[in-house]
Amino acid sequence: MAEWTRVCPVDDIDPEDVIRFDHAGRTYAVYRAEDGTAFATDGLCTHENVHLADGLVMGDQIECPKHNGRFNIKTGQALRAPVCINLKTWPARVVDGHIEIEV
Amino acid sequence: MTVTADSARDYSLTGVDTERAKAEGLANADWYHTDVPRKVMKELMQRRDGPAIRDTALWFALLGLTAWGGVAFWGSWSCVPFWFAYGVLYGSACDSRWHECGHGTAFRTQWMNDLVYHIASFQVVRNPVSWRWSHARHHTDTIIVGRDPEIACMRPPNVVKLLAAYAGVYGMWESLVGLVKNALGQLTDGEKDYIPQTEWAKAILAARLHMAVYAATLVAAVAWQSWIPLMLIGGPRIYGAWHMIMTGLIQHCGLAENVTDHRLNSRTVYMNPVSRWLYWNMNYHVEHHMFPMVPYHALPRLHEVLKHDLPVPNSSIWDAYREAIPAVLRQARDLNYAVRKPLPPTARPYQEGATNG
Numbered sequence: 245m246a247e248w249t250r251v252c253p254v255d256d257i258d259p260e261d262v263i264r265f266d267h268a269g270r271t272y273a274v275y276r277a278e279d280g281t282a283f284a285t286d287g288l289c290t291h292e293n294v295h296l297a298d299g300l301v302m303g304d305q306i307e308c309p310k311h312n313g314r315f316n317i318k319t320g321q322a323l324r325a326p327v328c329i330n331l332k333t334w335p336a337r338v339v340d341g342h343i344e345i346e347v
Numbered sequence: 348m349t350v351t352a353d354s355a356r357d358y359s360l361t362g363v364d365t366e367r368a369k370a371e372g373l374a375n376a377d378w379y380h381t382d383v384p385r386k387v388m389k390e391l392m393q394r395r396d397g398p399a400i401r402d403t404a405l406w407f408a409l410l411g412l413t414a415w416g417g418v419a420f421w422g423s424w425s426c427v428p429f430w431f432a433y434g435v436l437y438g439s440a441c442d443s444r445w446h447e448c449g450h451g452t453a454f455r456t457q458w459m460n461d462l463v464y465h466i467a468s469f470q471v472v473r474n475p476v477s478w479r480w481s482h483a484r485h486h487t488d489t490i491i492v493g494r495d496p497e498i499a500c501m502r503p504p505n506v507v508k509l510l511a512a513y514a515g516v517y518g519m520w521e522s523l524v525g526l527v528k529n530a531l532g533q534l535t536d537g538e539k540d541y542i543p544q545t546e547w548a549k550a551i552l553a554a555r556l557h558m559a560v561y562a563a564t565l566v567a568a569v570a571w572q573s574w575i576p577l578m579l580i581g582g583p584r585i586y587g588a589w590h591m592i593m594t595g596l597i598q599h600c601g602l603a604e605n606v607t608d609h610r611l612n613s614r615t616v617y618m619n620p621v622s623r624w625l626y627w628n629m630n631y632h633v634e635h636h637m638f639p640m641v642p643y644h645a646l647p648r649l650h651e652v653l654k655h656d657l658p659v660p661n662s663s664i665w666d667a668y669r670e671a672i673p674a675v676l677r678q679a680r681d682l683n684y685a686v687r688k689p690l691p692p693t694a695r696p697y698q699e700g701a702t703n704g
Contacts, residue, residue, distance in 0.1 A: 261389065292375055292487055300392040300640055302455075309640050311483045312451045324451060326483040328543055 251343040254280070262306060262317075264297035267347060272334065273297050273306065274343055275317045282336040283317045284345040290315075290322065290329035356492045356604075356682070358501050360537040364493030368605070372701040373491045379608040379698035380637055381656040388638070391645045391652070394455035398644040399447075402624070403463060406444070410436050418575055430578060434587020435625065438515065441470035441584075442591040443627035443643070449479055452642040453627070469557055471591075472522035472584050474529050476550035480542045486639055490604050490612040496537055500600035502682045504675045509596065515588035522584070523561075529554030590625055594618075597667040598632045601674030603685040608698040609636040611687065615650065615660040616667045633657055656695060658688035 251265050257276040264287055265272045271287030273296040285306070287295055294310040301307075305314045305323060313327030320331035335346040357364040368374045383391075413436060416429030447453040448464035468475035481496045488494035500509070511517040528535070532551050534542065542550060560580070567576040574582075603611040613633045623630060631646040634653055641649050654660075661667040670686055677684045690697065 258386075258389075261385075291483075298388075300389065300394075302394065307451075307640060309638070311486055312640055314451075324457070325479055325546075328545060 246346050248337070248339075248344045248346050251284075251345055254282070254338050254341055254343050257343070260301050260303070262297050262299070262301050264295055265345070270347070271295065272345060272347070273317075274336065274345060275301060275306070276343070277304065277317075280338065282338050282343045282345075284334040284336040284347075285315065285317060285320055286332045286334075289313060289327060290331055291327045296331075356502055358492060358498060360493060360496060360540045362493060366493070368488070368491050368493045371605075373488070373605055373607065374494050375487055376491075376607045376701045378489075378637075379610070379695075381653050381695075383638075383652055387652060388641075391638070391641045391649050393645075394452065394642060395644070396455045396459065398642075399453040399459070399463075402627070403444075403459075406436065406440060414579055417578060421575060430586070433579075434583040435590050436587070437470055437583035438585070438587030439590035439594075440625045441467040442595065443625065443629055445471050445473065445478075446482070446629065447627050447643050449482055450639055452640060468553075469560065470584065472519060472526065472557075472581075474526060474550055474554050474557070476546055476553045477529065477534070477538050477542050480546065481538075484541045486636065489609060489636055490599050490602070490606075492604050496541060498599070498604075499596055500675055500678075502604070502678045504678055506676070506679075509675070512592045512596070513589050515585035515592075518588060518592070519581075519585045526554045526557055530558045590622070593664065594622060594626045594630065597661075597664065597671055598629070601671035601678070601686050603687070606698075607701045609633050610657055610690070610694075611685075611697055614667060614671075615657065616664060617660050617662055618664055622664065655691060655693040658690055658694075 249267055251274050252263065254276065257263050257274065259276055259280065260278045262273050262275045265274045273285050273287045275283040277283065287297060289296055289308040291308065291311060291313050294308055296306050296308060298309040299307045304316055304318050306317050307314050308327065311326050314324040315322055315327060315331045320333040322328055322330050337344055410433065413429045413433035417426050417433055420426035420429060444463050445467035448460040448467060451457065451460050453463065454460045465475055468478065485495050485497040490498055508517060529551055534547060534550065564576045564580040568574065597614055597616055599612055599614065602614060606612055610633055613636050615633045616630045618630045627643040628646040629635060631650045634646055634649045638649060661670060674684065674686045
């Protein structure tokens with residue numbers, strides 16, 4: 245059953261940036277948007293097994309560091325080749341200055 | 348270093364070496380990366396429109412000016428320097444524009460990347476759909492035999508073919524044959540391997556559009572009884588491709604195959620400013636392969652960040668050829684030979700072997 249899991253203090257992630265979060269045998273990408281909102285997706289690109297946390301966040305998009313494919317971090321939608329398969333997203337929130345994701 | 352058996356390689360993407368690469372963990376492997384602080388890398392990855400708008404405006408202006416000169420002075424020797432410059436601007440600079448815009452890093456604004464990508468794809472006679480996927484594979488499995496569709500220097504080397512590449516005819520012929528096949532609805536086994544099936548129809552449509560423009564150019568040349576349409580469209584891919592070949596061949600030739608450390612299979616070369624502008628800084632090739640999301644205009648800064656961990660770059664294009672030519676010739680006798688450059692004392696050791704990502 246999914247439960248809210250604390251990731252890190254919100255200030256550990258710069259605005260418009262991402263970190264890798266490994267939990268219970270799975271890897272996630274956790275984002276902090278420019279306005280402070282938190283988002284979370286699967287951590288690996290759907291094209292090849294590359295950690296998105298090494299990529300670049302531009303507005304509401306994350307660019308994969310290997311092939312420059314892009315996803316919308318809010319919806320997981322694949323936006324630019326070579327990614328074709330959408331990314332799974334996870335609920336995220338900021339509570340008491342910490343980012344939590346529901347996984 | 349993983350060494351392929353001492354026999355002729357199978358560079359197809361569906362052959363013996365493909366299976367060997369997969370079995371040895373060389374396909375989609377974890378590659379070596381120099382440690383760069385996140386804040387520094389984030390700053391280097393930032394996209395800007397300004398540099399590419401400036402460079403593209405200059406590129407189009409020079410194309411227009413040199414095309415005008417070539418046509419205006421047609422029939423006299425005065426047209427030669429104009430066609431020489433036009434040829435290089437069209438038939439060589441297109442490669443770096445195709446490359447950077449294909450990565451989506453040249454401009455911050457994506458439609459600008461896409462627009463220039465399609466123009467440059469046409470100029471360089473590459474199917475814009477299939478080559479996008481081909482290049483993605485080149486970055487996943489750089490110079491992995493049986494996996495990388497963009498290996499220019501195969502072993503044993505075909506020296507005649509490499510020399511002929513400078514004349515542009517061979518490359519043009521190979522590219523046109525590929526486009527014609529695509530336009531007829533055919534994809535090679537290799538293309539089917541690296542292009543998702545959902546993209547096949549787009550690749551065929553793109554080839555048909557390109558071939559339609561070439562057919563129109565040919566019709567215009569015949570109708571007007573003039574070489575000028577062919578000098579302007581398509582022809583520069585032959586007579587102006589030499590700079591693209593000159594810079595492209597030293598990216599990887601003579602270096603290692605089947606390794607997972609770009610410092611072993613890619614070459615950074617210091618170049619003159621004109622070649623760097625035409626090439627959009629792809630002379631920083633180790634840096635580009637290690638961090639492909641860094642735009643061309645930030646590669647000199649990335650080089651400064653990484654150089655403590657990289658082999659000393661070649662000092663010039665000439666210096667790179669002095670290294671690559673003997674190595675390629677030696678590979679005719681010794682298939683496993685590759686240049687292995689010493690690392691500076693500040694560098695981490697080369698990554699030996701492979702692990703699947």
